[in-house]
Amino acid sequence: MRRPIVLRSNDPSFPAAELALKDPNGLLAIGGDLAPARLLNAYSHGIFPWFSDDTGPILWWSPDPRAVIFPDAVNVSRSLRRTLLHGAFEVRLDTVFEDVVRGCAAPRDGDPRTWITPAIRAAYCELHRLGYAHSVETWQDGRLAGGLYGVAIAGAFFGESMFHHVTDASKVALAALVDRLRHRGYVLLDTQWVTPHLAQFGAIEIPRRRYLQLLGEALEKNCSFAG
Numbered sequence: 697m698r699r700p701i702v703l704r705s706n707d708p709s710f711p712a713a714e715l716a717l718k719d720p721n722g723l724l725a726i727g728g729d730l731a732p733a734r735l736l737n738a739y740s741h742g743i744f745p746w747f748s749d750d751t752g753p754i755l756w757w758s759p760d761p762r763a764v765i766f767p768d769a770v771n772v773s774r775s776l777r778r779t780l781l782h783g784a785f786e787v788r789l790d791t792v793f794e795d796v797v798r799g800c801a802a803p804r805d806g807d808p809r810t811w812i813t814p815a816i817r818a819a820y821c822e823l824h825r826l827g828y829a830h831s832v833e834t835w836q837d838g839r840l841a842g843g844l845y846g847v848a849i850a851g852a853f854f855g856e857s858m859f860h861h862v863t864d865a866s867k868v869a870l871a872a873l874v875d876r877l878r879h880r881g882y883v884l885l886d887t888q889w890v891t892p893h894l895a896q897f898g899a900i901e902i903p904r905r906r907y908l909q910l911l912g913e914a915l916e917k918n919c920s921f922a923g
Contacts, residue, residue, distance in 0.1 A: 700723050700756075702727050703727040709737065710738060713904065721760065722757040722759030722760065723757055724743060727754060735823060735847075745816070748813065750814060760905075761904060764887060764907065765887055765894065765898055765900075770874045770897050770898045771898040784864075784868075785865060786834070787869065788832075791831075792840060796844070797817050798817070799859040800843075800844075800856070820856070827922065834868045841861050841865035848921040850914055851881060852883060853885050866893075882919050883913055
């Protein structure tokens, strides 16, 4: 039985995404670290970290199929359009990145477990400091109501997680993100997996081979998320 590949701590490179296991779907490698160079190299090759225990090894994934949202093909429901037109939320970018990550890591539905471990939070805050990780925030009455965060590299945005304290706050953040990506020429929004929430916005599954082709095209673009 084939096993995931063990990464060397002093080498930020990865095996080809096509070598990922079929069961569990997409598990490619274990080990390594969450240093910026390794994370950016992973995303650039269609790979992402996902694990739930800082005491164990880091797990790296590249599932097949892969979930994406194409900025030009997003679906916005009538009810959300009304919310957007009503202007119930103020959208801000990158003003409280760490608070957004902390909000995404908070327990949900009474389940204390989270994959956004302290190590993950520290790693993505460092990517934010370096200008690669970004937050889209929704504010209401001067308070953070919801938001999302992810990583932007060239013409690809890799969504990581979202949260809300107020109904529709995370949906407004996602709509604002997709609108920004569309106007700035991004090729794709990588959502990793399809959830019912993301499917409402037009998230679809595509074969990993097609995803990697699109990712290659996205990495040739000169897009800027900030500013």
